[in-house]
Structure formats: C-alpha cells, structure tokens
Amino acid sequence: MFDWITWGIWAIAFFILVVFIVQPIREFRRLYREHQKDEAE
Amino acid sequence: MTFLDYLIIFVFLGMVFALGSWFYKWIGNPDDFMVTGRSITPFILAATLAATNINLYNFVGYAGTSYAHGIGIVWQEWTGMMSLVFSGLFVLPILRRLRVRTVPEYLEMRYSRGVRGLIGVMWVFRLGAWLGVVLYLAVKVAMNVTGSEGPLAFAGWIALFALISIIYTALGGMWAVALTNVLQFVLMLAALLVIVPVAMAKVGWTSGLLAQLSPGSMEFVVRDGPYNWLFIIAIFLLGIQWASTDQGLLQTAFSAKNIRTVNRGLILAGVIMAPIAYLTVIPGLAARILHPGLAQPDDAMGTLLASNLPPIVLGLVLCGLLSSQVSTISANLNATSTLFVNDFYRLVKREVSDKATVFVLRLMIGVSGVIMIVFAYMVPRIGTAVEAYLTVISILDMPLFVMAIFYGLLWKRANWQGAFFGYLAGAGFGIYTQLTQQVPLFGIPVGENMAFAVTAFVSASAALIVTPLVSLLTRPPDPKKITAVWAARGTTAEETDRSSTYHIVPRTGAGKASLAIWGVGLATFFVGVFMGSTGSHYASPVAITGMVIYFAGGLMRAYTE
Numbered sequence: 001m002f003d004w005i006t007w008g009i010w011a012i013a014f015f016i017l018v019v020f021i022v023q024p025i026r027e028f029r030r031l032y033r034e035h036q037k038d039e040a041e
Numbered sequence: 042m043t044f045l046d047y048l049i050i051f052v053f054l055g056m057v058f059a060l061g062s063w064f065y066k067w068i069g070n071p072d073d074f075m076v077t078g079r080s081i082t083p084f085i086l087a088a089t090l091a092a093t094n095i096n097l098y099n100f101v102g103y104a105g106t107s108y109a110h111g112i113g114i115v116w117q118e119w120t121g122m123m124s125l126v127f128s129g130l131f132v133l134p135i136l137r138r139l140r141v142r143t144v145p146e147y148l149e150m151r152y153s154r155g156v157r158g159l160i161g162v163m164w165v166f167r168l169g170a171w172l173g174v175v176l177y178l179a180v181k182v183a184m185n186v187t188g189s190e191g192p193l194a195f196a197g198w199i200a201l202f203a204l205i206s207i208i209y210t211a212l213g214g215m216w217a218v219a220l221t222n223v224l225q226f227v228l229m230l231a232a233l234l235v236i237v238p239v240a241m242a243k244v245g246w247t248s249g250l251l252a253q254l255s256p257g258s259m260e261f262v263v264r265d266g267p268y269n270w271l272f273i274i275a276i277f278l279l280g281i282q283w284a285s286t287d288q289g290l291l292q293t294a295f296s297a298k299n300i301r302t303v304n305r306g307l308i309l310a311g312v313i314m315a316p317i318a319y320l321t322v323i324p325g326l327a328a329r330i331l332h333p334g335l336a337q338p339d340d341a342m343g344t345l346l347a348s349n350l351p352p353i354v355l356g357l358v359l360c361g362l363l364s365s366q367v368s369t370i371s372a373n374l375n376a377t378s379t380l381f382v383n384d385f386y387r388l389v390k391r392e393v394s395d396k397a398t399v400f401v402l403r404l405m406i407g408v409s410g411v412i413m414i415v416f417a418y419m420v421p422r423i424g425t426a427v428e429a430y431l432t433v434i435s436i437l438d439m440p441l442f443v444m445a446i447f448y449g450l451l452w453k454r455a456n457w458q459g460a461f462f463g464y465l466a467g468a469g470f471g472i473y474t475q476l477t478q479q480v481p482l483f484g485i486p487v488g489e490n491m492a493f494a495v496t497a498f499v500s501a502s503a504a505l506i507v508t509p510l511v512s513l514l515t516r517p518p519d520p521k522k523i524t525a526v527w528a529a530r531g532t533t534a535e536e537t538d539r540s541s542t543y544h545i546v547p548r549t550g551a552g553k554a555s556l557a558i559w560g561v562g563l564a565t566f567f568v569g570v571f572m573g574s575t576g577s578h579y580a581s582p583v584a585i586t587g588m589v590i591y592f593a594g595g596l597m598r599a600y601t602e
Contacts, residue, residue, distance in 0.1 A: 001246075003248070005247045006238070006241050006246055006247055009320065010234060010320070012316045013233065013234060013316050017230050017231060017234065020088050020313070024223045027082040028223075031080060031082065031085075035067060
C-alpha cells in the first residue's frame with residue numbers, strides 16, 4: 001500500500017529543497033550586484 | 042567506505058573551504074565580519090538558521106533517542122521551531138531594532154555593564170564547551186563510518202574539521218558562515234531525502250513500523266516516560282528561551298537586512314524545519330526493527346547508514362551529515378569571537394581602528410578554535426559530564442530568558458539589581474534541584490525522568506519571583522535606558538519603506554486575522570499536550586493539528602501588512 005505519510009512529508013521536504021536552492025541563488029545574485037556597485041563607488 | 046566515498050568527502054570539504062574563504066574580500070569593517078554589514082536576505086537567513094540549528098547532535102541523538110524511547114523526541118525540534126516563530130513575531134524584531142550584536146550588549150543597554158559582564162563570561166564558556174561537544178561528535182561519526190581507530194586518527198579528524206572551519210570563518214566572518222550554511226543546509230536535507238525512503242522501504246513503510254514496533258512507540262504525546270507531555274511543555278519553554286537569547290542564533294538574525302527580514306527569516310526557518318524534524322527521527326525507529334539490541338542507541342543512525350547505503354551514495358550522505366556539523370561549528374566560532382571583541386575588547390580599548398578590530402576578531406576565531414579542540418579532547422575523559430554540562434546549560438538559560446526578555450522587554454520597573462539577583466537565584470535553585478532531586482523549599486522528590494522538566498520550571502520560577510522582588514526593593518532603573526529599549530517596540534527610522542516595516546501588534550485586518558489563527562493554533566497545541574496527561578489517544582492528533590495551525594498563522598503573519 002502506498003505510504004502517504006512518509007511520501008507526503010518527503011514531497012514537502014523535496015519542495016523545500018528546490019525552493020532553498022533557487023531562492024538563495026537569486027538573493028545572492030542581488031547581494032553580489034549590490035556589492036559590486038558599492039565597490040565601484 | 043570506498044575510495045570514491047573518501048574522494049567525495051574531501052572534495053566537499055574543499056568546496057566549503059573555498060566558498061567560505063572567497064568572502065575574505067567582502068570584509069571591510071567589524072560589522073561586515075560580525076553581522077555581514079546587516080545585509081542578509083530572508084531565504085538565506087532561514088537556511089542559515091536551519092543549518093546552524095541542525096547538527097549531528099540532532100541526526101545521531103534524535104535517531105538514537107527515538108530508537109530507545111519512541112517518536113516523542115521529535116517535539117524537541119518541533120517546539121524549537123515553534124519557538125523560532127514566536128521569537129520572529131515578538132522578540133527578535135525588537136532586539137534587531139536596537140542594532141545590538143550580542144545579548145550581553147543588549148543587557149547593558151537595558152540594565153548595566155555588570156549584568157553584561159556576568160552573562161558575557163557565561164556565554165564564552167558555554168559556546169566554547171558546546172563547540173567541543175559538536176567537534177567531538179563529528180570526529181566520532183567520521184571514525185565510526187570510516188573504521189579508523191586510535192589517537193592518531195582522532196587527532197587527524199579533529200585537525201581536518203577544526204582547521205577548515207577556523208580558517209574559512211576567520212577569513213570570511215559572518216559572510217562565510219551564512220553562505221556556506223546555505224550550501225550545507227541543502228546538502229543535509231538531500232542526505233535525509235535519501236536516508237528516509239531507503240530505511241522505510243526496508244521496514245515496510247509506516248504500516249510496517251506500526252505493526253512491528255511496541256505499542257506507544259509511534260505515539261507523539263504520551264502520559265509516561267522521559268519524553269511525555271510534561272517534557273513537551275518544559276522543552277517548549279526552553280525553546281522560547283533559546284530562540285530569544287541564544288548568541289549563535291541571534292547573531293545570525295542580527296545580520297538580517299531589515300526588521301521584516303528578521304521576522305520572515307525566523308518564521309520561514311521554523312516552518313521548513315518542522316517536516317525535516319520528522320525525517321530525522323524516523324531512521325531511528327526503522328533501525329530499531331532492522332538492528333535491534335544495539336548497546337548504544339546513538340549508534341542507530343551510523344549502523345543504518347553503513348549497512349544499507351551503497352558506495353558513492355554513502356559518501357554523498359556523509360557529506361550532508363558532516364555539513365550539519367561544520368555549519369554549526371563555524372556559526373558558533375564566529376559568535377564566540379564576536380562576544381569577546383564586542384563585550385570585552387571594545388570596552389577595554391575604545392579608540393581602535395576598524396582594521397585592528399577585524400584583526401582581533403580573526404585572531405579570536407583562532408583562539409576559540411583552540412578552546413574548542415581542548416574541550417573536544419576533554420569530552421571522552423569526562424564521559425557523562427557532557428550530559429551534566431547540557432543540564433547545567435538548561436539550568437542557566439531559563440533565568441536569562443526571564444530577566445532579559447520577559448522582564449527586560451515587558452516591565453519598565455525591572456532594574457539591574459533585580460536582573461542580577463534574579464539570574465543568580467534562578468541558576469542557584471536550578472542547580473539545587475538537580476543535585477538533590479527535590480523541589481527547593483517544598484522538599485518534593487522530582488520523580489523518575491522528571492528532573493529536566495522540573496528543573497526548568499524551578500529555575501524559571503525562582504527568577505520570576507526574585508527579579509521583581511529585588512527590583513521593587515531597590516532604586517528604579519535609569520529612565521534613559523527604558524526609553525531606548527521601549528522605543529524599539531514600535532517602528533523606527535530604519536523602517537523607511539513599507540516593505541521593511543513590521544508592527545508587532547498588527548494594524549490591518551489581515552494581520553489581525555493571521556495573529557488570531559496563530560493564537561488558535563497555540564491554544565489547540567496546549568489542549569492536545571494537556572490531553573496527553575490523561576493518556577488520551579486523541580492527544581497526538583490534537584497537538585499536531587494545533588502546531589500546523591500555529592505555523593500557518595505565523596507564516597501568514599510574516600507576509601501580511
């Protein structure tokens with residue numbers, strides 16, 4: 001029988017994994033650009 | 042372990058080292074080093090907090106405890122995450138507005154330099170000892186899995202972990218800590234996503250666990266045993282204290298770009314860690330079926346990994362587990378160095394250049410690293426003293442929360458004398474309870490498996506009573522101190538645009554509704570936990586439902602207004 005509890009929580013954790021790869025990269029790009037701008041000034 | 046597994050681990054450690062060291066050029070002044078110049082964004086903050094909070098103590102300890110006592114230990118992490126949400130809603134936004142870097146710095150702002158010194162000394166000792174325990178655990182796991190033995194192997198692994206963490210933290214400061222923590226959070230989560238299905242498939246998934254484990258092992262809220270309903274309440278109180286006063290955690294939060302980021306980062310970290318916590322305890326339960334009769338329950342996770350994962354996958358999973366340790370070490374090394382420079386060095390040497398301060402910060406990372414190594418060597422010699430140390434920590438922390446946060450932020454009349462003696466009284470009564478196993482003044486025995494919970498209540502109660510008594514018997518505090526701290530309860534000039542403004546008491550309908558949902562969740566959670574005292578089978582679903590509502594309300598609050 002399909003284990004809804006384990007795979008349900010696993011899927012949520014997998015979603016968190018994807019979000020926490022994509023979002024921090026976006027945020028870091030922004031931080032990097034700001035840092036480059038500050039250095040140029 | 043194969044050659045490829047070793048290669049994967051060394052490549053990973055090299056990557057962490059390179060990434061951390063790269064931030065050397067981002068350090069221009071002491072604030073860049075201590076709090077990233079207050080630049081961290083919400084998702085980076087959430088991942089950093091999660092990585093700092095989770096280490097092998099959780100992976101090995103929780104799996105070991107669930108192996109021995111059942112799933113109830115998961116509440117230690119769940120209540121910790123609920124506490125992060127609480128702190129993100131009500132406490133940390135205030136402390137971030139005060140623009141402090143350490144808890145002792147806030148204590149001088151609110152009380153006096155003497156209280157700052159007392160807590161500063163306690164924290165340096167605390168963090169040094171904690172770092173030793175964390176390093177020791179990393180080395181033990183590395184030795185167990187690789188099969189290396191003897192003092193030379195012990196020294197080799199210590200040198201490897203310590204040097205990597207010390208060097209990249211000293212070079213990149215909080216920037217290195219935060220960004221490597223994001224990578225490490227991703228790796229440790231990926232490791233769990235591999236371990237859990239492998240372990241669960243072997244035992245026949247959840248239905249297999251339920252059928253093969255003893256009755257009650259899968260019950261979340263129970264009446265009896267060391268992880269019963271009273272444990273949940275005590276650990277929740279300690280969690281709120283931890284999320285409001287822990288230097289390693291707070292320093293990361295103080296690095297946030299603005300008040301909204303603190304609020305969102307903490308709540309996000311709490312919400313994402315809730316399902317992950319479940320995944321950390323499940324392997325222990327599976328190990329109980331697959332490897333029964335282990336002499337040391339803490340060997341459950343290691344045995345499970347070594348016996349069930351193929352080569353290469355084992356190396357990748359170990360990278361995830363070791364990540365959790367390196368991230369905790371680097372964050373706490375930075376916290377110890379910051380405490381020393383911010384709360385001792387800067388007070389003694391007032392006229393000092395930014396360059397010199399950054400140099401001392403880097404030097405202190407090295408000194409903290411040496412203290413960590415000394416403590417790591419002491420751990421096997423003192424044996425159960427590690428547990429005793431952690432108990433003492435729980436004794437000392439509740440009074441700190443009572444005087445710093447509860448009275449410090451809520452009662453204007455609390456003064457430094459009250460805070461000082463309230464703290465000492467709480468710690469004193471807590472130690473007395475632990476030593477005598479009796480409730481002070483009443484002489485009631487604490488009962489089997491109840492020492493932890495009773496001590497937490499006793500030390501908090503003593504501080505709750507003594508702080509106001511002494512405060513009322515002595516002179517009122519300096520009004521300037523009160524004005525400065527109370528101003529931080531409202532929005533400040535720093536919150537210039539609407540996206541960074543946060544009202545602790547919500548102004549809009551959506552904000553009020555989200556806080557009401559959060560409150561309903563909290564009430565439901567407590568109803569469920571108290572139902573556990575009667576042995577009701579409905580206690581677990583009610584408490585868990587309450588927790589889910591609580592997280593939903595917190596998350597809505599973070600993104601409303």
